[in-house]
Amino acid sequence: MSQQIQAVRGMNDLLPEQTGLWRHVERVLRAVFEGHGYREVRLPLVEKTELFRRSIGEVTDxxxxxxxxxxxxxxxxxxxxxxxxxxxxxxxxxxxxxxxQTPRLWYLGAMFRHERPQKGRYRQFHQAGVETYGMTGPDIDAELIAMSAALWRSLGVTGLQLQINSLGTVAARHAYREKLVEYFKQYETQLDEDSRRRLLTNPLRILDSKNPDLKSLIEGAPRLLEHLDEESRTHFDRLKNLLAACGVEFVVNERLVRGLDYYTKTVFEWVTDQLGAQGTVCAGGRYDGLVEQLGGKATPAVGFALGMERLLALLEVQGSQSLEDTPHVYLILVGESAERAGLSLAATLRGQIPGLRLLMNCGGGSFKAQFKRADKSGAEIALVLGDEELEKGAVGVKFLRADRPQQQQPVEQVAALLREAVSNGS
RNA sequence: GUGGACGUAGCUCAGUUGGUUAGAGUCCCAGAUUGUGAUUCUGGUUGUCGUGGGUUCGAGUCCCAUCGUCCACCCCA
Structure with a gap:
């Protein structure tokens, strides 16, 4: 035991009990994205460090x-x-x-951050994200947000609240930032240690401080929405109208500030109070300056990312059922000749019945032992192939969970019974 | 990075003021029923007590370190 190698801290194994729900979510995400005309990209997990320094921001955590x-x-x-x-x-x-061009893209994959692990926060975690480019107006912002709302509907997630805000253009944001620093500098001695640090790193973040001692100080600070430029204000107003028009409810949270440097104008978060401290399930916004900043031609952009682990955790607390992956049928094989015949019987049945999940016994065992395994597998039906059946050219059919008599049937009729079981189940 | 709680069979957990060979349930295997599961009965396997040091005649129990998990801060999806 002392020599045992453990997984790297914060990097989790996803076991069969969990992958069913993951696949279900992945399927729904894909369907909704594609239903909105978004196309998938698969990108490298490794990039030059310089790329992240220049995009996320040098002084971010x-x-x-x-x-x-x-x-x-x-x-x-x-x-x-x-x-x-x-x-x-x-x-x-x-x-x-x-x-x-105006591409709409989506992706799903692992991300890595060396943070202290916590509920809803891991060192390897998964994000599904969408990015769109080349569209300036608030209509694409609204489509994107409405699409995220459609995701929750399709998944049956409830209790998520949409918060939106506008950070303004790059210029407006910088001007406001300076004003804010100027304001808080006057009261620097009253600030706590975290906020004094934020003065240098992300002063807008101070507005979101959880420290109650700072409440009155924060309330007296210059308001972001009052310092918006005309263009951003119009953009924000039109976005709110569009959201209202398509029935997406939201609240404006003036203190909503995204941590990454590249956001401009629209920012939004879907939050829940059902997951403890890491309540942000999905977040995103507009980043009109980033493409140019990374050496491309100036191109407006909007996107969001959702945390798969958080979404899955939310689905779990709300009692979502995992995708069905228990076998329909367990094939019991007793004796050498039955074992020989079993492989091709299994292949025949799988070929004839699309969607059939047939688990064939391997590793021998008595009838009793094999029936135990059949029961444990969760299968509805146990098929029995032994010397007796081989002689008759039949297969035994026993219903493990229904009150129906056991029978022996030729293969063709067994196939019909299995077809019925597949269509009854999932 | 900071603070707190916790690590005992595969799983869920007991383990007294430090005292012989560390327990229960469950799971798994076999038998009762030589071709029939999930119930019942009988028997069996399962551990470097997270790891490494220390104190002690003696440590699962006390102390230190370390690794890990969980919760919160911070940060973020």
């Missing part, structure tokens, strides 16, 4: 202390991706699919 970075053999610094947007923009510039 992610870049400063949470990246898994290492030196490649050619001495270049590489990093496991901490988020998906940067790589997507990089790929867009590299393959020229942003220039004068």
């Amino acid at each position: 992610i870049v400063e202390k949470e990246m898994y970075s290492f030196e490649d053999l050619n001495k270049e610094s590489l990093s496991l991706r901490p988020e998906g947007t940067a790589g997507c923009v990089r790929a867009g510039i590299e393959h020229g699919f942003l220039h004068n």
Whole structure:
């Protein structure tokens, strides 16, 4: 035991009990994305470290202390991706699919951040994200947000609240940021340690402080929405109208600030109070400056990412059922000749009945032992092939969970019974 | 990175003020029923007590370190 190798901290194994629900969610995500005309991209897990420094921001926690970075053999610094947007923009510039085009893209995959693990926060975690480019107006912002709402509907998730805000254009945001720093600097001695640090890293974040002592100070601070430029204000107002028009409920949260440097104008989060401290299930916004910042031609962009682990946790607390993956049938084989005949019988049945999940006994065992395994497998039906059946050219059929008599039938009629079982079940 | 709680069979957990050979349930295997599961009965396997040090005649129990899990801060999906 002392020599046992454990998984890396914060990196979890997903076992068969969980993968059913994961596949269900993945299927729904794909269907909704594709239903909105979004197309899938699969991007590398590793990028040059420089990409993340330039996109996420030098002084963010992610870049400063949470990246898994290492030196490649050619001495270049590489990093496991901490988020998906940067790589997507990089790929867009590299393959020229942003220039004068309006792609809508989605992806699903693992991200890596070296944080202290906690409920809903892991070092390897999975995000499903969408990114769209080349569209300036609030209509695409609204479509994207409405699409996320459609996801929750399709998945049957409830209790998520949509919060939206506008950070303004890059220029407006910087101007406001300076005003805010100026304001808080006057009261620096009253700030707590965290907020004094935020003064340098992300002053907008101070507005979101959980410290009750700062409440009155924060309330006296300059208001972000009052410092919006005209263009951003109009954009935000039109977005709110569009959301209302398609029946997506939202609340404006003036303190909503995303941690990544590249956001502009629209930002939004879907939050829940059912997951403890990590209540943000999905978040995103507009990032009109990033493509240019990374060397492409100026291109507006909007996107969001949702945390798979958090979404799955929410589904679990709300009692979502895992996708059915128990076998319909367990094939019992006793004796050498039955074992020989079993493989092709199993193949025949699987070929004749689409969707059939047939589990064939392997590893021998008495009738009793095999029936035990059949029961444990969860199968509805046990098929029995022994010397007796082989002689008659039949297969025994026993219903493990229904009150129906056991019978012996030729293969063709067994197939009909199984077809019935498949269509009754899932 | 900071603070707190916790690590005992595969799983869920007991284990007294430190005292012989560490327990229960469950799971698994076999038998009762030589071709029939889930119920019942009988028997059986399962552990470097997270790891490494220390205190002690003696440590699952006390102390230190370390690894891990969980919760919160911070941060974020």
